[in-house]
Amino acid sequence: MAILGATSFALGLKAPYYAVVFSSQRRQGDQGYAAMGDRMVELAAQQPGYLGVESVRGADGFGITVSYWDSEQAIAKWKAHAEHQEAQRKGWSDWYAHFELRVAKVERAYAMQAV
Amino acid sequence: MAILGATSFALGLKAPYYAVVFSSQRRQGDQGYAAMGDRMVELAAQQPGYLGVESVRGADGFGITVSYWDSEQAIAKWKAHAEHQEAQRKGWSDWYAHFELRVAKVERAYAMQAV
Numbered sequence: 001m002a003i004l005g006a007t008s009f010a011l012g013l014k015a016p017y018y019a020v021v022f023s024s025q026r027r028q029g030d031q032g033y034a035a036m037g038d039r040m041v042e043l044a045a046q047q048p049g050y051l052g053v054e055s056v057r058g059a060d061g062f063g064i065t066v067s068y069w070d071s072e073q074a075i076a077k078w079k080a081h082a083e084h085q086e087a088q089r090k091g092w093s094d095w096y097a098h099f100e101l102r103v104a105k106v107e108r109a110y111a112m113q114a115v
Numbered sequence: 116m117a118i119l120g121a122t123s124f125a126l127g128l129k130a131p132y133y134a135v136v137f138s139s140q141r142r143q144g145d146q147g148y149a150a151m152g153d154r155m156v157e158l159a160a161q162q163p164g165y166l167g168v169e170s171v172r173g174a175d176g177f178g179i180t181v182s183y184w185d186s187e188q189a190i191a192k193w194k195a196h197a198e199h200q201e202a203q204r205k206g207w208s209d210w211y212a213h214f215e216l217r218v219a220k221v222e223r224a225y226a227m228q229a230v
Contacts, residue, residue: 008177009138009215019219021134021181023124023169027229054138054215056173062123064171064179066136091227098228100124100169104134104219112206113213114142 010052010068015106017051018069024091024099026061031094036087043083049074068106075103125167125183130221132166133184139206139214141176146209151202158198164189183221190218 026033044050049070057063069075078084091099141148159165164185172178184190193199206214 008140008175009213011215015217019134019136019217021136021221023181025123054179056171056177056179058171058173060123062171064169064181066138066179066181096227096229098124098226100126100224100226102130102134102221102224104221106136106217106219109215109217111213111215112211114211 008054008056010054010066013051013068013106013109015109017106018072018075019104019106020067020069020075021102021104022065022067022099023101024063024065025097026057026063027095027097028061032090033095036090040084040087043081044078047074047078047081050078072103123169123171125169125181128166128183128221128224130224132221133187133190134219134221135182135184135190136217136219137180137182137214138216139178139180140212141172141178142210142212143176147205148210151205155199155202158196159193162189162193162196165193187218 041053041055044053044067051068051070053065053067055063055065069078079088156168156170159168159182166183166185168180168182170178170180184193194203
């Protein structure tokens with residue numbers, strides 16, 4: 001198990017803000033998922049109100065992605081983005097066997113980093 | 116990539132409820148982590164107000180665990196549990212290079228499961 005830098009973390013956020021917790025079980029096969037996933041990460045980061053993302057998927061295909069936003073309005077606009085809508089359709093039809101999506105208001109946070 | 120059942124998901128929750136989003140980067144070596152992790156999952160599930168947990172860690176040692184609770188009071192009690200306090204100390208000293216912990220109120224949720 002390697003020790004990585006902190007690039008996987010969403011840093012510097014000041015509560016309150018919003019988190020979208022997306023837990024998902026992939027189906028078998030890529031079916032365009034990897035390319036679209038990269039594009040969605042790139043596109044999300046360009047949206048107003050985007051604060052960051054943390055994401056991990058295990059070898060069994062279960063994953064959790066948490067994206068952070070400054071308002072519910074920003075989340076709603078991202079959900080309605082045309083290219084993201086197309087990805088959502090593919091998610092339902094091709095990529096996921098099951099997902100749970102939760103929109104939550106982060107009220108407090110703390111952190112530890114070894115130095 | 117295997118298709119698993121829905122056992123990885125926290126199911127049947129009714130908003131509003133609370134989520135503790137714990138994102139972490141492991142250090143190298145087990146140092147008692149696996150056994151303590153199993154014990155914490157078992158112990159958390161016995162606490163009043165516990166609703167469920169979702170957890171995944173990648174091969175690079177970055178992981179996200181989201182635990183769900185019915186109130187902030189339940190989260191505070193779990194944080195203060197003596198055996199959990201000992202695990203938290205080990206987390207700081209031995210297991211994690213970096214973590215971010217966020218307490219959030221889940222305001223709405225939706226889900227999809229292929230049938």
